Amino acid sequence: MRPIGLTETHMECRYLKDSVPVATDLLAFEKIGERPGQVTLKHPNTDWLLTIHEAGPDAPAKQMHNHWGVRVETTAEVDAAYEYLSAHKDQYKIDQIGKPTYSHGSYSVYFLEPGTNGWEIECYAEALRKDVWKTRAGGVRAPHWETQYPAERFPGRGYVPQGFTHGTLACSDLQQSWKFYTDALGLEVHQANPHVIYVKHPDSKPYVVCAVRPEWKAFSPNFRFTIALASAGAVEEAHRKLAATGKDLGLTELRDVTRDNGRVSFLLSDPGRNWWEIASSN
Ligand SMILES: [Fe+2]
Numbered sequence: 050m051r052p053i054g055l056t057e058t059h060m061e062c063r064y065l066k067d068s069v070p071v072a073t074d075l076l077a078f079e080k081i082g083e084r085p086g087q088v089t090l091k092h093p094n095t096d097w098l099l100t101i102h103e104a105g106p107d108a109p110a111k112q113m114h115n116h117w118g119v120r121v122e123t124t125a126e127v128d129a130a131y132e133y134l135s136a137h138k139d140q141y142k143i144d145q146i147g148k149p150t151y152s153h154g155s156y157s158v159y160f161l162e163p164g165t166n167g168w169e170i171e172c173y174a175e176a177l178r179k180d181v182w183k184t185r186a187g188g189v190r191a192p193h194w195e196t197q198y199p200a201e202r203f204p205g206r207g208y209v210p211q212g213f214t215h216g217t218l219a220c221s222d223l224q225q226s227w228k229f230y231t232d233a234l235g236l237e238v239h240q241a242n243p244h245v246i247y248v249k250h251p252d253s254k255p256y257v258v259c260a261v262r263p264e265w266k267a268f269s270p271n272f273r274f275t276i277a278l279a280s281a282g283a284v285e286e287a288h289r290k291l292a293a294t295g296k297d298l299g300l301t302e303l304r305d306v307t308r309d310n311g312r313v314s315f316l317l318s319d320p321g322r323n324w325w326e327i328a329s330s331n
Contacts, residue, residue, distance in 0.1 A: 051279070054276075057326075058275070059099075059270075060100070087102045109266065115218065118169035127170055129207030129208045155190075157171040193212035216255075219265035220260070226246070226319060228299075234325065265321075270326070274325055284328065288303070291303055
């Protein structure tokens with residue numbers, strides 16, 4: 050498979066009316082599309098779409114290790130985000146906010162949005178004082194934006210999310226997942242530490258953190274990452290190849306190819322039972 054980009058990520062929530070305002074008002078996303086039961090959002094500085102699917106009150110609760118992250122420039126903004134979230138937690142139905150902490154080189158605040166998904170507001174300014182952090186692990190900690198998102202476009206909060214940087218998933222066998230992402234999906238993998246890999250496309254800044262967990266839940270395809278291929282023919286060819294050889298690489302499920310207004314796609318489940326979508330770019 051020769052992907053041309055990691056183009057979308059999909060999140061499942063309970064109610065769009067609760068989860069979309071968290072993304073737009075607290076994380077600087079903008080709504081760019083809407084269909085029954087789903088809303089597509091984009092951060093102005095990031096070519097990676099976030100589609101949120103409404104699954105109602107019975108949508109299973111997610112775990113904090115299934116989270117997504119945006120990045121700010123300074124550690125003071127992380128502290129300001131903590132203050133702003135704490136002051137507005139009732140308004141946005143946020144029932145869990147962690148105090149900002151340093152981990153894996155980032156200074157971050159984590160919180161749970163009302164659809165039970167985790168969000169991280171992260172800052173790598175301290176780590177980036179050392180040059181080695183700029184290129185280590187695929188350069189994922191280097192700035193993700195070329196143009197600063199102006200504070201006047203996100204005023205009054207004390208922090209400005211500059212980019213939508215990462216999503217996460219879990220697995221039990223890191224080596225098997227690593228091989229699947231490179232050999233079956235054609236992505237690039239960088240080791241962050243013995244328990245964590247970063248999965249990305251060489252031309253896409255956003256990345257997916259895959260961590261070994263003692264236990265985790267498998268969710269519906271509403272929670273997935275989308276890889277774009279150049280053409281409908283390439284998607285069909287990738288499906289044929291995975292049907293023939295995917296099991297040897299740990300493929301756990303392969304759904305049929307579907308067509309929707311010229312977009313050709315299919316779903317697959319990786320060795321950790323995480324869903325991925327392979328789609329034509331048009
Ligand atoms: Fe994270």
